Amino acid sequence: MSRSTGTTVTRVIGISAALLLAWVVVSAFFVTPADAQQGDAVRIMYAHVPAAWVAYLAFVTTAIASGFSLARRHRTLGFDRVAGASAETGVLFMGLALVTGSLWGRLTWGTFWQWDPRLTTTLFLFVTYVGYLAVRNIDSDPQRRAKRSAVLALLAVLEIPLVHFSVVLWRSLHQEASVLNPDGDVRLDGSMLFTLFSGVVAFTLVFVWLVIHRQRLSTLQDLQQGAGLDAAIAARRNEVSTRSVGGA
Amino acid sequence: MRQAFAVARKDLLIEIRARLLLVRVAPFALLVLVLFAVALDSEPLILRAAAGLVWLTMLFSVLLLVQRAYDVETEDDALEMLLTSTVEPTQLFFGKLLAAFVQLLVLSVLLVCGAVVLYGATVTAGHLVLLVTTVSCAAWGLASVGTLYGAVVANMNGRDSLLALLALPVLAPVLIGASRATEAAFGSQTIDTASGWAWVALLAVFALVFSAAGAAAFGALMEPEA
Amino acid sequence: MQAVTTNDTAIRLTDAVVALGGFPALAGVDLSVGRGELVALRGANGTGKSTLLRLCAGLVPLSRGAARVFDLDLGDDRSAVRRHVGLLGHRNGLYADLTARENLEFTARLAGARDEDVEDALQRLKIDGRVASTRVRTLSAGQRRRTALASLVVRRAQLWLLDEPHAGLDAAGRVELDAILRDATDAGATVVYTTHESDRPGGEIPRTVTLAGGAVVTDKPSRRP
Numbered sequence: 001m002s003r004s005t006g007t008t009v010t011r012v013i014g015i016s017a018a019l020l021l022a023w024v025v026v027s028a029f030f031v032t033p034a035d036a037q038q039g040d041a042v043r044i045m046y047a048h049v050p051a052a053w054v055a056y057l058a059f060v061t062t063a064i065a066s067g068f069s070l071a072r073r074h075r076t077l078g079f080d081r082v083a084g085a086s087a088e089t090g091v092l093f094m095g096l097a098l099v100t101g102s103l104w105g106r107l108t109w110g111t112f113w114q115w116d117p118r119l120t121t122t123l124f125l126f127v128t129y130v131g132y133l134a135v136r137n138i139d140s141d142p143q144r145r146a147k148r149s150a151v152l153a154l155l156a157v158l159e160i161p162l163v164h165f166s167v168v169l170w171r172s173l174h175q176e177a178s179v180l181n182p183d184g185d186v187r188l189d190g191s192m193l194f195t196l197f198s199g200v201v202a203f204t205l206v207f208v209w210l211v212i213h214r215q216r217l218s219t220l221q222d223l224q225q226g227a228g229l230d231a232a233i234a235a236r237r238n239e240v241s242t243r244s245v246g247g248a
Numbered sequence: 249m250r251q252a253f254a255v256a257r258k259d260l261l262i263e264i265r266a267r268l269l270l271v272r273v274a275p276f277a278l279l280v281l282v283l284f285a286v287a288l289d290s291e292p293l294i295l296r297a298a299a300g301l302v303w304l305t306m307l308f309s310v311l312l313l314v315q316r317a318y319d320v321e322t323e324d325d326a327l328e329m330l331l332t333s334t335v336e337p338t339q340l341f342f343g344k345l346l347a348a349f350v351q352l353l354v355l356s357v358l359l360v361c362g363a364v365v366l367y368g369a370t371v372t373a374g375h376l377v378l379l380v381t382t383v384s385c386a387a388w389g390l391a392s393v394g395t396l397y398g399a400v401v402a403n404m405n406g407r408d409s410l411l412a413l414l415a416l417p418v419l420a421p422v423l424i425g426a427s428r429a430t431e432a433a434f435g436s437q438t439i440d441t442a443s444g445w446a447w448v449a450l451l452a453v454f455a456l457v458f459s460a461a462g463a464a465a466f467g468a469l470m471e472p473e474a
Numbered sequence: 475m476q477a478v479t480t481n482d483t484a485i486r487l488t489d490a491v492v493a494l495g496g497f498p499a500l501a502g503v504d505l506s507v508g509r510g511e512l513v514a515l516r517g518a519n520g521t522g523k524s525t526l527l528r529l530c531a532g533l534v535p536l537s538r539g540a541a542r543v544f545d546l547d548l549g550d551d552r553s554a555v556r557r558h559v560g561l562l563g564h565r566n567g568l569y570a571d572l573t574a575r576e577n578l579e580f581t582a583r584l585a586g587a588r589d590e591d592v593e594d595a596l597q598r599l600k601i602d603g604r605v606a607s608t609r610v611r612t613l614s615a616g617q618r619r620r621t622a623l624a625s626l627v628v629r630r631a632q633l634w635l636l637d638e639p640h641a642g643l644d645a646a647g648r649v650e651l652d653a654i655l656r657d658a659t660d661a662g663a664t665v666v667y668t669t670h671e672s673d674r675p676g677g678e679i680p681r682t683v684t685l686a687g688g689a690v691v692t693d694k695p696s697r698r699p
Binding site for chain 3 (some may be wrong): 250251256262265266320326331332333335467472
């Protein structure tokens with residue numbers, strides 16, 4: 001099969017994403033000013049914030065698609081593919097957010113890791129979805145995989161607020177907050193805000209582009225498996241008719 | 249609940265016969281307590297960490313117990329017999345949950361005693377109610393998550409590591425909450441009894457949420473290997 | 475195929491395909507079994523007999539075609555049928571650390587059967603007395619098979635699906651098994667089992683369906699010798 005997963009729509013999305021990303025890179029390094037407190041470290045923000053945003057967007061998408069996949073009796077596999085594609089992309093961006101976040105933390109806090117509630121929750125979320133992907137990779141029967149992973153994705157929706165709440169409660173007991181600005185809040189001027197916003201849009205476009213392609217790829221894989229089944233059924237029947245002539 | 253009790257009774261009867269808890273899990277858990285003490289190598293530090301170490305050990309023991317609870321079902325394909333029977337998935341879930349809960353209660357009593365003996369933790373009579381409530385809520389939460397995620401990986405290859413990967417992040421609130429509440433019950437300087445009860449509330453909410461989720465989701469998860 | 479009213483049909487498969495890991499274990503099976511019927515499935519190894527049983531038990535997904543058991547659509551929701559099924563697979567589904575009696579008592583509690591039913595089943599399969607209070611782990615293969623069969627008797631399902639129930643039983647056990655299956659169908663249950671046994675002389679020969687290559691090749695009605 002030489003079918004491509006690209007269409008006019010995805011090409012437009014892909015090219016816009018590439019152009020916008022190029023602009024974000026130029027703007028982040030050469031147009032925006034350094035922060036008064038954080039200096040050049042603030043430039044990490046232009047990759048970090050959009051990556052974290054896309055990661056959370058991806059998991060919301062996975063949860064919603066899983067909900068639809070469970071609720072509907074038929075055509076559940078389409079939603080399942082979207083859920084899986086979105087989770088894969090989400091794990092990628094969440095990894096990116098964690099790496100950029102800890103680099104920024106090293107420069108600003110002096111440590112790679114701070115047990116900040118937001119960071120800790122993100123880390124747990126990351127591990128949860130790595131587990132989700134591991135389960136997706138094991139199951140062979142698509143229907144069962146769809147059901148099982150949809151349940152897992154919805155359980156994760158239950159889990160994350162509980163984890164976040166308990167981590168917030170846990171950290172609030174510790175009064176020895178770091179002397180450095182713990183939230184990393186930055187006062188943004190116009191060019192910084194615009195670059196950040198462009199970054200969010202660009203990363204979102206990349207996310208949409210990746211999910212559409214990944215989802216179509218799984219569809220093609222399933223189609224190919226279906227075509228293989230036709231041939232296998234024919235072969236299995238054939239083998240009988242030749243053998244049973246003498247046998248029965 | 250007739251079927252749930254039948255399942256729980258069956259699981260506990262098997263446990264009494266095979267004595268896995270006594271022979272393997274309990275020694276493992278106590279050994280971990282000892283090893284933690286050796287690794288930390290400082291008595292004040294060990295005393296401060298006592299509650300956390302107890303619950304970290306519980307977390308690992310849950311994995312062993314749940315593994316075993318599903319090994320029993322898959323060993324001779326009894327799970328298929330259960331699936332092709334009149335048992336409701338919800339009842340099956342609560343039955344297995346109840347059996348795991350009872351075993352975890354026994355184990356936690358053992359570990360708290362271990363912390364008292366090995367780490368020098370102290371429990372006054374006034375803190376006993378807090379401790380018992382903490383242990384009950386936390387054990388119920390651990391058992392429900394373990395039973396739920398154990399069903400996800402039962403019948404799968406490489407399920408040991410997968411169960412840890414799936415269940416441990418979910419159990420983080422139990423680890424945090426039970427450790428803090430137990431710290432309060434051990435009479436720690438850094439946390440008062442009132443905050444201890446606040447953590448118990450969190451544990452109770454967690455246990456309720458995951459019991460309900462498990463009851464709802466169990467049917468969808470208990471699918472046989474094709 | 476003539477139209478049979480659904481009330482009389484226990485199993486109706488139409489061009490049923492079951493793919494296991496891409497391999498069509500069943501490659502288009504057409505089969506109709508009436509309520510109260512006794513059906514023997516025959517065929518060489520790997521012809522799809524076990525998969526056919528597991529399809530009817532609602533344990534494997536239907537890939538193509540149509541499958542209805544007790545008027546429940548397996549392609550739509552295969553779990554609904556399971557509560558009507560008593561399955562004996564290749565393995566016995568017993569708990570090794572419980573005694574034979576405890577295993578049966580567990581089945582009875584789940585199915586809502588009485589304790590007398592347990593004792594009756596133990597006697598019927600000749601595993602009462604000392605054997606009944608022995609842990610299954612230490613029983614012989616034949617005794618375990620008898621325990622699993624006794625569990626089915628206690629279970630009293632509407633549809634009995636047995637995968638090579640005769641294997642591992644002694645001659646007396648096989649005769650006893652045939653009588654149990656007859657009793658089940660007389661009581662209105664439908665029984666489908668796979669076998670490699672040659673037909674026993676003297677007894678009534680049940681309807682015999684032969685599979686090859688994941689499809690039905692012959693279907694002989696029951697007959698008296």
